[in-house]
Amino acid sequence: MNIISGNDLKACGIGAIDQALQDQTEVAVTVRGVERFVVMTKERYEYLRECELEVALTESKTDLDTCRFVQEFVAQHLKRIGEINKNTK
Secondary structure (H helix, E strand, O other): OEEEEHHHHHHHOHHHHHHHOOOOOEEEEEEOOEEEEEEEOHHHHHHHHHHHHHHHHHHHHHHHHOOOOOOOOHHHHHHHHHHHHHHHO
16 A cells, blocks of 8 residues: 655645556555554445445345344333433443
């Protein structure tokens, strides 16, 4: 993965990102020598987002197929969620 320093980004602006993304799909941005951010094209972001949604859909289908779900009224659901939240604090 290409790396751009925060100073290069300040000096060259968006041009530094454009140049770094010419041959890579993602670019790391360092701040004081530590990788802090990753920059990517919008197309790459949309692709990754679509992958996340596809995984969520597959997990949901698996939950339905294995009967790993709760069927309840709204009031019951809110009460159960309230109890879960209370126990995690």
